Amino acid sequence: MAKKPPRDDVGDRDLTVRGPEAAAAGLPGVRHGLAAAMSHMGVRRTALTLLKVNQAEGFDCPGCAWPEPAPKHRATAEFCENGAKAVAEEATLRRITPEFFAAHPIAELAGRSDYWLGQQGRLTTPMVKHPGATHFRPLGWAQAFALAAEHLKAIEPDQALFYTSGRTSNEAAFLYQLFARAYGTNNLPDCSNMCHESSGVALGATIGMGKGSVTLDDIHDAKLIAVVGQNPGTNHPRMLAALEKAKQRGAKIISINPLPEAGLMRFKNPQKVAGLVGSGTPLADLHLPIRVGGDLALFQAIGAKLVEWGAVDEAFVTAYTSGFEGYATAVREVDAELVARATGLSAEEIEAAARLFAASEATVVCWAMGLTQGRDAVATIREVVNVQLLRGMIGKPGAGLCPVRGHSNVQGDRTMGIWHEPPTWLGRLGERLGVAMPTGRGHDTVEAIRAMRDGHAKVFVAVGGNFAAASPDTDVTEAALRRCTLTVHVSTKLNRSHVVTADEQTVLIMPTLGRTERDTQAGGDQFVTVEDSMSNVHASRGRLDPASPLLLSEVAIVCGLARAVLPESTIPWESYARDYRAIRALIEQTVPGFDGFEAKVRTPAGFTLPHPPRDSRSFPTPDGRARFTVSPLEVLTVPPGRLLLQTLRSHDQYNTTIYGLDDRYRGVKAGRRVVFVNPDDLTDLGVADGSMVDLISEWADGERRAPAFRVIAYPTVRGCAAAYFPEANVLVPLDSTAAGSNTPTSKQIIVRLQPV
Numbered sequence: 001m002a003k004k005p006p007r008d009d010v011g012d013r014d015l016t017v018r019g020p021e022a023a024a025a026g027l028p029g030v031r032h033g034l035a036a037a038m039s040h041m042g043v044r045r046t047a048l049t050l051l052k053v054n055q056a057e058g059f060d061c062p063g064c065a066w067p068e069p070a071p072k073h074r075a076t077a078e079f080c081e082n083g084a085k086a087v088a089e090e091a092t093l094r095r096i097t098p099e100f101f102a103a104h105p106i107a108e109l110a111g112r113s114d115y116w117l118g119q120q121g122r123l124t125t126p127m128v129k130h131p132g133a134t135h136f137r138p139l140g141w142a143q144a145f146a147l148a149a150e151h152l153k154a155i156e157p158d159q160a161l162f163y164t165s166g167r168t169s170n171e172a173a174f175l176y177q178l179f180a181r182a183y184g185t186n187n188l189p190d191c192s193n194m195c196h197e198s199s200g201v202a203l204g205a206t207i208g209m210g211k212g213s214v215t216l217d218d219i220h221d222a223k224l225i226a227v228v229g230q231n232p233g234t235n236h237p238r239m240l241a242a243l244e245k246a247k248q249r250g251a252k253i254i255s256i257n258p259l260p261e262a263g264l265m266r267f268k269n270p271q272k273v274a275g276l277v278g279s280g281t282p283l284a285d286l287h288l289p290i291r292v293g294g295d296l297a298l299f300q301a302i303g304a305k306l307v308e309w310g311a312v313d314e315a316f317v318t319a320y321t322s323g324f325e326g327y328a329t330a331v332r333e334v335d336a337e338l339v340a341r342a343t344g345l346s347a348e349e350i351e352a353a354a355r356l357f358a359a360s361e362a363t364v365v366c367w368a369m370g371l372t373q374g375r376d377a378v379a380t381i382r383e384v385v386n387v388q389l390l391r392g393m394i395g396k397p398g399a400g401l402c403p404v405r406g407h408s409n410v411q412g413d414r415t416m417g418i419w420h421e422p423p424t425w426l427g428r429l430g431e432r433l434g435v436a437m438p439t440g441r442g443h444d445t446v447e448a449i450r451a452m453r454d455g456h457a458k459v460f461v462a463v464g465g466n467f468a469a470a471s472p473d474t475d476v477t478e479a480a481l482r483r484c485t486l487t488v489h490v491s492t493k494l495n496r497s498h499v500v501t502a503d504e505q506t507v508l509i510m511p512t513l514g515r516t517e518r519d520t521q522a523g524g525d526q527f528v529t530v531e532d533s534m535s536n537v538h539a540s541r542g543r544l545d546p547a548s549p550l551l552l553s554e555v556a557i558v559c560g561l562a563r564a565v566l567p568e569s570t571i572p573w574e575s576y577a578r579d580y581r582a583i584r585a586l587i588e589q590t591v592p593g594f595d596g597f598e599a600k601v602r603t604p605a606g607f608t609l610p611h612p613p614r615d616s617r618s619f620p621t622p623d624g625r626a627r628f629t630v631s632p633l634e635v636l637t638v639p640p641g642r643l644l645l646q647t648l649r650s651h652d653q654y655n656t657t658i659y660g661l662d663d664r665y666r667g668v669k670a671g672r673r674v675v676f677v678n679p680d681d682l683t684d685l686g687v688a689d690g691s692m693v694d695l696i697s698e699w700a701d702g703e704r705r706a707p708a709f710r711v712i713a714y715p716t717v718r719g720c721a722a723a724y725f726p727e728a729n730v731l732v733p734l735d736s737t738a739a740g741s742n743t744p745t746s747k748q749i750i751v752r753l754q755p756v
């Protein structure tokens with residue numbers, strides 16, 4: 001039997017702390033994943049649903065963007081504990097009906113936690129809050145579209161914002177950007193702005209392609225894998241199986257992380273009997289406990305060693321790159337003392353890492369948010385590229401650059417044109433459809449918040465995501481959203497963004513189908529497509545009955561909006577919604593790499609998009625060469641009595657969706673308002689383990705405070721601290737962003753702990 005949703009918000013009443021675990025997954029992983037699934041779905045639905053995850057005829061796991069092995073190598077259960085939880089959240093049997101909204105005034109919902117809101121179940125009915133109303137009320141789809149159209153027609157196109165989260169399918173994303181642009185704006189901020197934007201910018205400028213250059217086989221065949229600023233045990237658990245395979249074939253693994261994350265230390269593969277009960281495979285051969293923000297210095301220092309030792313692939317450097325001389329001169333001058341301060345690592349540790357790079361003939365560097373969300377994120381990733389270029393590690397089996405994406409289709413959404421800049425193919429699309437396309441740059445996430453805050457943007461539309469909770473500077477972001485005349489949320493689940501409202505504002509909730517559900521249109525049952533972190537595009541077919549007969553697909557909602565907002569439009573919106581093949585045909589005609597799209601996605605494995613650096617060492621940069629770059633090394637200085645705080649994910653959350661209140665691998669149970677601090681720092685600060693503190697960040701425009709966090713003595717690097725996102729987002733000012741990508745610096749916040 002599925003369990004009922006929680007009635008009360010419990011907060012951290014029962015919080016306990018046990019200390020970090022040594023290994024990830026194994027039997028507890030399976031048990032926890034199944035327990036979550038069964039509490040939402042009951043036994044039968046759990047079995048039926050989980051067996052379809054990531055299978056050729058099933059749906060793409062909504063969890064993460066890690067690729068699936070080729071169909072013949074797929075396990076019967078090609079998912080992980082956290083994939084099971086992601087599926088359970090969506091396939092839950094709990095429902096939010098109009099009666100729920102009648103019983104709970106918006107003011108009450110606004111006081112609930114993200115956890116409580118999410119646990120209430122799936123949205124079932126389009127809802128509206130009219131100006132002056134205290135409650136959401138149901139309305140019909142036609143009325144909902146008409147209301148949105150009334151607002152959108154009353155403003156200039158650039159006064160509207162069209163946000164996307166990375167779960168949206170290729171088909172829905174392509175139509176959504178077409179709608180926004182046919183309406184007249186490039187204001188298409190997306191979750192990528194807060195996520196891998198820094199990777200896209202750094203890779204675009206150096207190798208000419210903003211995407212990773214490896215395939216899953218490259219991971220399996222690598223001789224050295226560096227996992228930098230990433231916690232795969234929680235966020236990409238299936239990656240651990242790939243690391244294990246590489247390891248068994250002789251690869252070495254380096255973990256570069258301020259925290260000793262369980263999954264990187266030891267892994268028990270839940271898909272193997274030995275992994276269920278044994279002690280697991282030790283994964284990392286070398287763990288570098290780096291100071292937060294120290295990676296730029298580390299990769300410069302590694303590059304310096306490689307140059308010094310002559311461990312350079314000269315043939316590659318000569319044939320395919322530019323800028324080597326300038327780079328080599330710059331790294332020869334890297335100041336060892338600055339490197340030590342920036343990284344907190346000893347010369348021996350750095351040399352050990354450099355030796356592994358020098359000795360490896362096939363190296364992959366993987367990274368995620370630990371590199372992308374800092375002040376120097378773009379420059380840091382360029383330093384990773386420098387090291388890989390030195391060793392000729394692009395376009396070679398077992399080697400490459402691997403930004404590990406977050407949301408299951410965040411990479412595909414960008415390929416489909418979800419971007420605040422006009423994609424190269426936009427002109428062609430406009431010509432084909434006979435529609436003038438906007439040419440100027442639109443707003444990214446941070447700029448979108450500023451535009452709402454300053455009254456320049458009036459309507460906010462979101463296809464997926466939880467903008468209020470995911471964005472930085474929570475109070476500023478919420479106030480900004482409240483200044484809109486209309487906010488529209490196309491969502492599967494209730495979240496904070498729906499209940500951040502102002503009295504005179506109109507708010508629309510448009511409930512939509514999820515990945516797991518059958519999508520039937522006038523033209524029959526539809527499937528959608530997604531692109532994983534390694535540029536593989538494949539089909540995803542939901543099988544479950546929709547959570548409510550009133551749900552529309554994202555595609556249908558976008559078409560409904562477009563027809564209401566652009567009644568004169570000559571774009572055949574209705575035929576797109578009737579049969580998604582029409583959308584794929586338009587994508588094929590527009591987006592490079594999609595020739596033969598329809599036929600190719602109908603094969604079980606789908607297809608891999610072209611990637612010139614990976615495929616043929618051709619670099620689509622202005623001079624056709626991969627570029628070495630030089631960046632200054634500036635140590636992040638932290639005033640005395642302060643710590644450098646990073647915000648990260650617990651094991652029981654998917655971004656702002658909180659599955660549960662435990663962080664098993666870090667030994668935290670039943671609570672989230674915790675801050676992890678090195679015990680020696682606690683001694684120096686005179687703060688006791690287990691005591692309560694406010695976290696305060698200090699900025700030119702004033703302090704920001706996150707109240708009431710429990711201190712946990714934890715083996716993080718000296719001078720650094722960690723707390724969970726989104727509780728700590730309030731501490732990150734809107735204007736604190738990475739140079740070059742404008743990504744909020746969610747991993748680098750200087751804080752003081754104030755005992756309460």
Ligand SMILES: Nc1nc2c(c(=O)[nH]1)N[C@H]1C(S)=C(S)[C@@H](COP(=O)(O)OP(=O)(O)OC[C@H]3O[C@@H](n4cnc5c(=O)[nH]c(N)nc54)[C@H](O)[C@@H]3O)O[C@H]1N2
Nearest residue numbers: 082229230231235292293368369370406407648649654655
């Ligand atoms: N279950 C689950 N899966 C997810 C998600 C989820 O929330 N839950 N989110 C999805 C999304 S959208 C994304 S983007 C990915 C995120 O995947 P991750 O990037 O793994 O997520 P974070 O929890 O932010 O972890 C950041 C890691 O970087 C380390 N780190 C922090 N600062 C630094 C630094 O300066 N240098 C180095 N070297 N390391 C640092 C932290 O200690 C932590 O281990 O996961 C995706 N998958």
Ligand SMILES: Nc1nc2c(c(=O)[nH]1)N[C@H]1C(S)=C(S)[C@@H](COP(=O)(O)OP(=O)(O)OC[C@H]3O[C@@H](n4cnc5c(=O)[nH]c(N)nc54)[C@H](O)[C@@H]3O)O[C@H]1N2
Nearest residue numbers: 165191194195464465466470490491493495655656725746
């Ligand atoms: N401080 C701090 N802030 C961060 C981060 C951090 O590490 N630290 N990480 C950043 C990162 S990497 C990211 S990606 C962003 C995430 O930002 P978002 O993508 O905006 O947030 P999510 O929590 O992933 O969105 C969850 C909501 O999506 C909706 N949803 C789920 N599935 C579907 C679907 O199939 N269709 C539709 N239409 N809606 C659906 C549900 O209503 C759910 O409530 O947050 C960023 N913010």
Ligand SMILES: [Mo]
Nearest residue numbers: 195196406407
């Ligand atoms: Mo992300």
